[in-house]
Amino acid sequence: xxxxxxxxxxxxxxxxxxxxxxxxxxxxxxxxxxxxxxxxxxxxxxxxxxxxxxxxxxxxxxxxxxxxxxxxxxx
Numbered sequence: 001x002x003x004x005x006x007x008x009x010x011x012x013x014x015x016x017x018x019x020x021x022x023x024x025x026x027x028x029x030x031x032x033x034x035x036x037x038x039x040x041x042x043x044x045x046x047x048x049x050x051x052x053x054x055x056x057x058x059x060x061x062x063x064x065x066x067x068x069x070x071x072x073x074x075x
Contacts, residue, residue: 005067009060016056023049 003011026046033039065071 005063008063009067012056012060012063016053016060019049019053019056023047023053 023046026042026049030039030042030046033042062071
């Protein structure tokens with residue numbers, strides 16, 4: 001299946017926002033967990049979602065650069 005760089009940009013934006021929302025929810029909710037082990041697990045979970053949001057951001061920027069022709073000629 002072939003998708004355009006423009007579609008990839010929007011899909012990355014949506015996925016990145018979902019991941020950032022999950023990370024923000026986990027980071028803000030972790031402080032209220034009384035058990036230290038569960039709190040650390042929650043921070044790890046939040047860090048994973050933040051990492052996924054960062055990956056989506058990087059691929060979104062690369063897709064934007066491809067769509068604008070900054071990484072080579074637009075076909």
